[in-house]
Amino acid sequence: MASNIPTRRITRQFRTTAQKDNENATARVARPMTRSKPPSNSGALAPASTATSRVTAPTLASRAKVVGKDENKVDHTAQGKRKREALGEVTKNTTKNIAVASKDSKAEKFDGVVIKTATNVRQPLRTVAGPTTRRSARGGVPVPSQIHPLEEVKEDVREPVKNAPVYVQPREAKMAVEDDRVFKKRRTSSDVPDDVKSFDEEDQHEVAQALELGVESEPEADPNGDDWDDLDADDADDPLMVSEYVVEIFQYMKQIELTTLPNPDYMSCQKELAWSMRGILIDWLVQVHARFRLLPETLFLCVNIIDRFLSARVASLAKLQLVGITCLLVAAKVEEIVAPSVSHFLHCADSSYSEAEILQAERYVLKTLDWNLNHPNPMHFLRRISKADDYDVKARTVGKYLLEVAALEWRLLATPPSLVAAAAIWLARLILGNDKWTPNLAHYSSYTESLLIPTANMMLNYILKPIRHESFFKKYAGKRYLKVSVWVREWALERWEEGAQASLAQDLPKLKALNRTERARQEAADVLHGGLEDS
Template sequence: MSSIQSRTRSTRRMASQSTLSASSAATAAAVASSVRITRSKKLASTTSLSNSTSSSVTSASAIQQGQAKRRAALEDLSNVHKIAALGSSSTKGYKKMPAKKMVMADKQQQQPPLDSQQQQQQQQLPLQVQSNGNSITTDISTASLKPQRQQHRSTRSTRSKQSFNVHNSSIPSINTTSTITATATATTTTTTTTNSSSISSSILPLKRRAEDHSSTSSSSSSSTHDNNNNTSNDHNDKTNDRLNINTTTNDANENNNTLRLRYEKELELQKQHDQLLVEQVEQQQQQQLLVETRAAKRARTQPWDDLDAEDIEDPLMVSEYVNDIFDYFYTLERKYMPDPDYMDQQRDLTWETRGVLMDWLVDTHAKLRLLPETLFLAFNIIDRFMTMRVVTLDKIQLVGIAALLIAAKYEEVFPPNTKYFAMLTDENFKEDEILSAERFLLQVLSYELSYPNPLNFLRRISKADNYDVRTRSFGKYFLEVACLDHRQLRYPPSRVAAAAMFLSRRIANAETDDMENLEWTANLEHYSGDVSEAELMPIVRLFVDFLSEREVRHVALFKKYASRRFFKASVVARQWAKENYREVMELSSDEERAATGLGDE
C-alpha cells in the first residue's frame, strides 16, 4: 500500500516537473521572441534615425513605420502576457523563477554579437543606449522625456500635414531625433514593465491619435481665424493710412499757419525795433545839436567865468564831467515831463483835488523828515501816473502815499517802514494795499525813475550866486510852490529852477537896493542852462500870481516855510508879491496870459 502511494507521489511529482519545465520553456521562448522584437525595433529605430538625420524629407514615412512596428510589438506583448498567465496558473503553489533573470539568461545564450556597422549605429544614438548585463538602461529620465513628448504631440500633426502638402518641407533634426528617441525609449521600457504599464502603453496611441486630430482641427481653425484677422488688419491699415495722411495734411497746415504768425510777429517786432532806433537816433542828434550850440556860444563870446575850475581838486564836485552831466539832464528832463492837461481825462478829480493831495504830501514828508529830492520825485511819479491812468477819488490818497514810498526807497539811505505810511493815512489803507499800489505804479511807469530833480538845477545855479543860503532857501520854497501850481507843469524843471533863483534874488535883496544883486548876470544865465531873463519872466509872473492870493490855500506848505529855519520865506514872499503885483503883471502880454493861464488861479 505504501509502495503504491509512493509511486503515485513520484508520478505526480514528475508530471508537475514536466509541466513546469514546459511552462518555463514556453515562457523562455516568449521572452526570447520579445527580446528579438526589441532588438529588431532598436535596429529599425537606429536606421530611421540615421535616415532622418541624412534626409528630412523621409521623416514622415519613418514616423508611420514606427507607429506600425509599435502596434505589432504591442500585439506580441499581449500574446506573451497571455502565455505567462497560463503558465503561472499551471504552476501555482511552486516557486517561480523571476522573469528578469530568465530574460538575462536567455539573452546571454541567444543574443548574437553585433557587427561593426551596428556598433557604430548604436554609438550614434542620441539616447546613448547602454547594455548593462541583460537589462537596458538610458541616460534620459522620464521627466526629461515629458517635454519632448509634448513637443512631439504639438508638432506631429503640423509636420505630417506639411509633408503631404509640400514635397520638400524642412523638419528640424532636433525635433525628429527627440521623436524617434522617445519612441525607442518607450518601446524599451515596455519590455520590463508590469501588466499595468503595458495596458497604459497600449492606450497611448489612441490618445495620440485623438490629440493629432484635435491639433489638426485647431490648427485649421486657427489658420482660418488668422486669415480673417489678416483681412481685417489690412482694412484697418488702409483706414489708418488715410487718417495718417489727413493728420499729416492738418499738421502741415498748422505748421504753415504757425510759421506765418511767427513771421508776422517778427515783422512787427522788427518795425518796433526800427522805430525805437530812429527815435534814439533823433534824440541823440538833438542832444548833440544842443551841446554843440552851447559849446558854440561859449566859444564865441564866453562872458561868464569858469567857476568849475576852482573845484578841480575836489573829487566830489566832479568838475571834469559836470558839463556833460548837466547836458544829459537837459535832454532827460523832457522825457519825464507829464502831460500838462492830463486832468481832462480824469472823471472824479480836479486840479483843486490835486493841490489838496500835494499839500498833504508836503506835510507827510515833513513828519517823516525825508530828503527834499524824495518829495520832488513823488510829485513827478503822481503826475506821470495820472497821465497814463484814470484815478478815482477814493484811491487818490493811495496813489499819493505809494508814490512817496517809491521815492523814499529810491532816494533815501534808510527809507521808513511801510507801517508808518499806513499810519499816516489814518489806517485808511493797509500795508498790503500800499505795497500792491506800489507795484502797480512801477509797472505803469515801466520802472523809469531817473527824473532830473529840479533841486539839482537850483544847486547848479546857486554856484553862480556864491551859494547864498538865504537866496537858496527862497528858491526851495518857490520850487515846491511850482509843484503845487499845475500851470507850471508845461515847463521843464531846469527853467523852473532858473525862474525860482531869479525871483529869490529879487525878494531877498529888495531891502538893500543893490542893483548888482538884482541883475540876471552872464554867469547866472550860463549855469542855468543858457536861459535868458526874457525866457524866465512868464514863470516868474506865475509865481507872483500864486503868492498874491487873498487866502492861503496850501496851509501845510505855508507853515513849513514860515519858520526861521527857512528865513520865513513864505511870509516874506507873499508880502512882496502883493506889493509888486501890478509892476510885474504890466509887462505881460495877452498871448502870454493865454499861453500860461495867468490869472486863472
C-alpha cells in the first residue's frame, strides 16, 4: 500500500503539468470575464506546481491572475480580444483587427459573422439589464455601447399598429346598408351542408316575384285528411316495428303526455333557485350524459324527473347537484341496458356527496313522483315523424339538437313532447331548405304548420341569444353531430341580429320564397350540368 502512494502523486502532478500547454483545459474559472489563460505566463507556472504541496497549492487560474498583476508582460490586446470574442461583444475599435484576421483563415471570418448575429440578439437584454456604457479591458475607461436605445425599437414596433383599425370601417359600412336582416348575404363556410344554400341581396326581385305568386295562398295539410300514405304497411314483415299496434301506442302516448308535464312556474316557489341555475345544472348533466355515452331518451327523462320533482318539493342550492345526479341515475336505470353504477356518478360529481346520500335521495325522488316514470319521450315522436321524412339524417340530427334546446329552454316546460318533436322537425327542414309541410308529415305528427310556429319561434330565439351553455354547444359542434350547433347558429345570425327576438310568423313567407328560389336555381344548375355531361 505504501509503494502505491507516490505513484498516485506523480501521476496527478503529471496531469497538472500536461494541462498547462492546453489553453482550454482549465474548466474551473475564477471569474466569468477570464475564460482563457494568458499563454505568456503558462511557462512560469510549471515549476511552482511541482515544488508546492498538493493541499496548499493554488489553482492555475489564481496563479495566472497573481502573475498577471505582478508582471506587466501580458499582451492586453490579445487577451481583451479573446474575451470579447468569447462574450460576443465586439466594439468599433476591434472591427479592423477582425477584418485583418479574416484574411488569414476562414474560421476567423465565420466567427465574425456569428459574433455580429449574436450581438443583435443580445440587444434587448443589455438595454434592460444595465446602463448603455461598459468599461474596456485595458484601463477601465468607459466605452460607448453599440446597443440601440429602447426608444428606437419601440418606435419601429408601433408603426404598423397604427394601420390596424382600417378593417373596422368596411364592416360598419356594410351593416349600415343592410335594411332587412332576412335578405342579408350569408357567410360561406365549409362546415355548412350542401342543402343549406346561400343567397345574394341582388336576388331580392326573385323573392318578391315568388311572394307575388302567393306563398301563403297554399292550404295547410290536414292531419286528419285523406291525402297521407300508409307508411306502416311497409313494416308488416318487421316484428320490431309493431305495425299492427303502432297507431294505438302513439295515441296512448299523446294522452298520458299531459299528465307528466311539470309546473311551468315552479321556480317561483323555490327560495334559493333561479332559472339560470337550472340551465347550468342541465348543461352539466349534458356533459355527464355524453361522457357515459347514454341514450338520448335517458337525458330527456332525467330532465322531466328534475322538473317534476322541483315542482313538488323545495330544494336548496347546496342540494341541487344531488337532485340532478340522482335523477340521472334513475333515468339511466329505466332506459339503459347497462346503467352506470353509483360510484361512477360520484366520480363525476367530484365526490361531493356520499353513496348513502345518493341512494337516500333516489328513494325520496321516487316517493315524491309516486313511482310514475312513464313519461312519453320526445325521441319516440321524433322517430315517428322522421319516418314521414324518409329518415333524412341531416333533418333528424338538427331535430335532436333542437330537442335539447327545448330541454334547456325553461319557457318550453309546458309544451307537450309531441309538439316539441314536431316543431323541431319543421324548423330543421326550414333551415335545410325543405319548407313544405307535407300531408304525411302533418298526419304522422298530428299537427298543422300553424300550430308549430310558436314553439319553433322559441327555439329560434334561444339560438339567437349569446352562447350560455358551453357543454351543450360543444357537444353538437363535433363531427359526430355534423357540427349542427355551429352552422345552425350561422344560419340564424345571417338573417337576424344576435339577441334579437325573431318573429317567424312575419318572416316565414320571405324565408319560404327564398328557399323556393334557391331550389329553382339549383334545379336549373343540375339540368345544365347534366346536359354538359351528355354532350
